[in-house]
Amino acid sequence: MKAIKAISLLLCLTLIGAGFIAVSKPKKLKFVVPKGWPKPLYDFKSNPLTQEGFELGRKLFYDERLSKDSTISCASCHQQFAAFTTYDHNLSHGFNNSLTTRNAPSLQNLAWQGDFMADGGINHLDLQPLAPMTAPNEMGESIESIIIKLKRDSSYRTMFKAAFGDGTINTQRITKALSQFMLMLVSSNSKYDKVMRGEDSFNLPQRLGYEIFQKKCNSCHTGPMFTDYSFRNNGIPLDKVLNDYGRMKITHDKNDSLKFRVPSLRNVAVTAPYGHDGRFFSLSNVMEHYRNKMTVGPTTDTLFKNRLPLSNFEIGQLTAFLYTLTDTSFLNNPLFAPLGYYTTPSFMHNH
Amino acid sequence: MLPRSKRFSIVLLVIVIMTVTAAWKNREGQSSSLAVTFHHKVGGKDLVLFDETYTNAFNEPFSINKFRYYISNVEFVDKDGKKKILKDFYHLVDEADSASKRIIFNTSGLQQVVSIEFLLGVDSIKNTSGVQTGDLDPMKGMFWTWNSGYVYAKLEGQSDSSHAPLKYFNFDVGGYKPKENAVRKIKLNINIQSLPTRGIVIDVDVSKWFNAVHPIHINQTPICHQPGDLAMQLADNYATMFSIGEVKQ
Numbered sequence: 379m380k381a382i383k384a385i386s387l388l389l390c391l392t393l394i395g396a397g398f399i400a401v402s403k404p405k406k407l408k409f410v411v412p413k414g415w416p417k418p419l420y421d422f423k424s425n426p427l428t429q430e431g432f433e434l435g436r437k438l439f440y441d442e443r444l445s446k447d448s449t450i451s452c453a454s455c456h457q458q459f460a461a462f463t464t465y466d467h468n469l470s471h472g473f474n475n476s477l478t479t480r481n482a483p484s485l486q487n488l489a490w491q492g493d494f495m496a497d498g499g500i501n502h503l504d505l506q507p508l509a510p511m512t513a514p515n516e517m518g519e520s521i522e523s524i525i526i527k528l529k530r531d532s533s534y535r536t537m538f539k540a541a542f543g544d545g546t547i548n549t550q551r552i553t554k555a556l557s558q559f560m561l562m563l564v565s566s567n568s569k570y571d572k573v574m575r576g577e578d579s580f581n582l583p584q585r586l587g588y589e590i591f592q593k594k595c596n597s598c599h600t601g602p603m604f605t606d607y608s609f610r611n612n613g614i615p616l617d618k619v620l621n622d623y624g625r626m627k628i629t630h631d632k633n634d635s636l637k638f639r640v641p642s643l644r645n646v647a648v649t650a651p652y653g654h655d656g657r658f659f660s661l662s663n664v665m666e667h668y669r670n671k672m673t674v675g676p677t678t679d680t681l682f683k684n685r686l687p688l689s690n691f692e693i694g695q696l697t698a699f700l701y702t703l704t705d706t707s708f709l710n711n712p713l714f715a716p717l718g719y720y721t722t723p724s725f726m727h728n729h
Numbered sequence: 730m731l732p733r734s735k736r737f738s739i740v741l742l743v744i745v746i747m748t749v750t751a752a753w754k755n756r757e758g759q760s761s762s763l764a765v766t767f768h769h770k771v772g773g774k775d776l777v778l779f780d781e782t783y784t785n786a787f788n789e790p791f792s793i794n795k796f797r798y799y800i801s802n803v804e805f806v807d808k809d810g811k812k813k814i815l816k817d818f819y820h821l822v823d824e825a826d827s828a829s830k831r832i833i834f835n836t837s838g839l840q841q842v843v844s845i846e847f848l849l850g851v852d853s854i855k856n857t858s859g860v861q862t863g864d865l866d867p868m869k870g871m872f873w874t875w876n877s878g879y880v881y882a883k884l885e886g887q888s889d890s891s892h893a894p895l896k897y898f899n900f901d902v903g904g905y906k907p908k909e910n911a912v913r914k915i916k917l918n919i920n921i922q923s924l925p926t927r928g929i930v931i932d933v934d935v936s937k938w939f940n941a942v943h944p945i946h947i948n949q950t951p952i953c954h955q956p957g958d959l960a961m962q963l964a965d966n967y968a969t970m971f972s973i974g975e976v977k978q
Binding site: 421424425495499500501502503504505508509512513520521522525548549550553554627628630 | 909
């Protein structure tokens with residue numbers, strides 16, 4: 379009898395102990411700033427990274443229920459193998475055969491970015507997902523409905539509790555979890571990075587390309603982010619249907635007409651098509667634009683007064699250099715893929 | 730069983746304690762809270778959503794479907810000049826939600842309140858620090874997702890003078906950046922000399938949106954849905970729509 383009592387007491391204690399573990403604090407996730415990189419802009423104190431928060435964010439990122447007809451997830455237009463842009467699409471495809479007005483940007487190194495979108499209209503990473511979720515030509519869903527759908531799923535209730543201490547599901551928690559996932563998308567391990575760290579070396583075309591890059595591209599596509607995050611008019615003429623004046627829409631300043639964000643060139647080899655509206659299909663299209671086709675207008679960047687002279691030789695070497703910015707450890711990191719995959723699976727793209 | 734006299738005295742004691750407590754509570758109640766009720770009107774008429782047609786100063790007929798605005802950073806001053814600022818207070822007043830039109834403020838520590846000051850809108854910090862909860866939850870429909878920032882006030886309806894689709898006029902006002910800041914400070918003096926004030930009614934006259942500082946014609950500008958000059962003009966106008974109505978003593 380005594381033995382039974384002792385065993386049951388032990389069992390009870392174990393159960394209580396297990397209970398404590400179950401409600402224990404989420405595991406802190408370390409955010410590593412690559413050597414030589416600037417201080418991140420994101421305020422991690424307001425949204426401390428945790429393993430549970432990151433996993434919840436990843437589940438949300440890949441969940442098609444965030445759209446009105448459950449066919450579009452964040453990952454539909456932000457595919458890991460394309461550095462979280464859309465493979466092959468110039469403009470993004472939205473709910474009910476709609477098109478967006480812009481090419482989906484890559485999602486990488488977002489902790490260093492202060493405002494978002496090609497026009498800089500969104501002032502905080504946490505706010506960013508609200509735009510695609512609610513836009514009628516993107517995911518077309520209301521936040522209320524998303525919350526209702528998530529609340530119905532017991533796995534979400536468990537995950538929200540694990541990440542935030544209780545099962546409450548609200549706008550703030552959804553967006554904070556998504557930010558936690560997106561903040562971890564750091565690409566800093568390309569060949570270029572390895573060369574800079576002294577672990578590898580460029581071959582001849584790459585080295586020559588790097589020298590040309592520093593002379594002709596670096597003032598806007600500044601390392602280590604390969605963008606200075608500014609808004610500039612690089613001579614892409616207005617499309618009359620899209621009627622997109624870029625930064626001017628946000629500032630109402632005519633000096634900002636046709637200015638768009640300088641995109642990062644990290645992983646540029648896998649992020650085609652290019653340009654804010656995806657009008658360039660390949661890197662050679664882009665080079666041809668810079669040297670020949672550019673429209674120099676009143677707000678075109680002064681750096682392009684005479685366009686950007688590039689010889690065929692230079693284009694070849696530059697392209698060789700740009701390929702060194704591809705970071706396969708980022709594109710194939712299973713941490714950033716949906717559970718059980720090593721990158722975004724193609725069936726997750728319905729449009 | 731206690732003797733009768735003892736039982737009686739216990740009952741008496743309980744009654745005395747209850748009375749004293751109630752009186753004390755009542756005294757506290759008089760000075761520690763202030764009920765503010767927002768009474769929405771159009772000119773002299775009460776505001777009724779959808780069914781009522783009004784006329785603005787330019788003889789343009791209109792009906793109203795939606796009327797909402799944010800009250801924040803409320804500050805009270807009592808007769809001795811003592812101030813009480815309610816930081817982190819953000820409240821969405823919505824004509825469609827009658828409970829939202831009555832706020833009970835904690836004014837403990839103050840004597841008779843002689844003025845109330847508040848921001849119509851949301852300070853820039855809350856416009857730039859991510860996703861908020863409560864009345865500031867973007868889910869409330871008072872947030873621009875494509876050009877981050879709160880909509881401070883909305884007046885939406887229909888008018889035969891409007892050339893917008895379905896004859897809508899939509900005034901959505903916001904903006905926190907330097908040249909387009911549409912936050913307005915409202916100060917109202919409460920003119921009474923006697924007992925502690927327990928409740929006030931703030932009259933809110935919607936007709937000021939069209940004609941106060943700037944003339945706003947529905948047939949010229951039926952739509953405002955971004956920060957900028959028109960939003961600032963509307964804000965200048967509606968900043969004059971508040972006045973102290975009935976004071977309950």
